[in-house]
Ligand code: FES
C-alpha cells in the first residue's frame with residue numbers, strides 16, 4: 001500500500017498509555033470507516049475526500065505514536081495498517097505478515113499493553129498510543145525472558161510465526177492466563193504455527209510465567 005509519508009523522530013514521551021485504553025486482541029479495531037475517501041480516525045485529518053478526489057490523491061493523516069519507546073510522527077494514507085506502518089515506513093520488519101486478515105497472529109504487537117493483530121489495526125487510529133514490537137522486547141544484549149525461553153525450549157522451526165508467538169505470549173503472561181497448559185493454549189489460540197511447535201511454545205510460556 002502506498003503512502004505519502006513524512007516522518008520525524010522526537011524525544012520519547014514521558015506519558016505512558018494505560019492498558020485499559022487499548023483494544024482487545026480479538027476485537028477488530030479497524031473501524032475507521034473509509035467512505036468516499038473520508039476516514040473517521042484518531043489522527044489529524046489532512047486531506048478531505050473532495051479535495052483528495054479532486055487532486056487524485058488518497059486521503060492522508062498525521063499520527064503521533066510511541067514505538068518501542070521512541071515517539072514517531074508520520075503522515076500516512078488513511079488506509080495504512082499498523083503492520084504496514086511498522087514494516088514499510090519504520091523499517092521494523094520483525095512483525096510478520098502472514099494472512100493479513102486477522103487469522104494467523106504473525107503480526108501480533110502490544111498496543112497500550114494489549115495484544116492486537118496489527119494487520120487489522122488502522123495506524124491513524126493510534127494517536128498517542130504506545131506500541132511495543134518484537135524489536136522492543138530485549139534490553140540491549142539481554143533478551144526478554146520469553147525470547148530466551150523460546151531458544152531454550154527450541155520452540156520454533158522456520159521462525160516465521162515466532163515474533164507473533166512471543167508478543168502474544170508476553171501479553172498472555174501479563175494477563176495472567178497461564179494457570180495451566182490448557183489455559184495457555186486457549187489464550188494463545190489466535191497464533192498459528194504451521195510447523196506445529198505448539199507443545200514447546202506452550203512450555204516456553206509456562207516456564208516464563210512461573211519465573212515471574
Ligand atoms: S498477518 Fe495479521 S493475523 Fe495474520
Ligand code: FES
Nearest residue numbers: 157159193194195
Ligand atoms: S515455527 Fe514455522 S510457522 Fe511456527
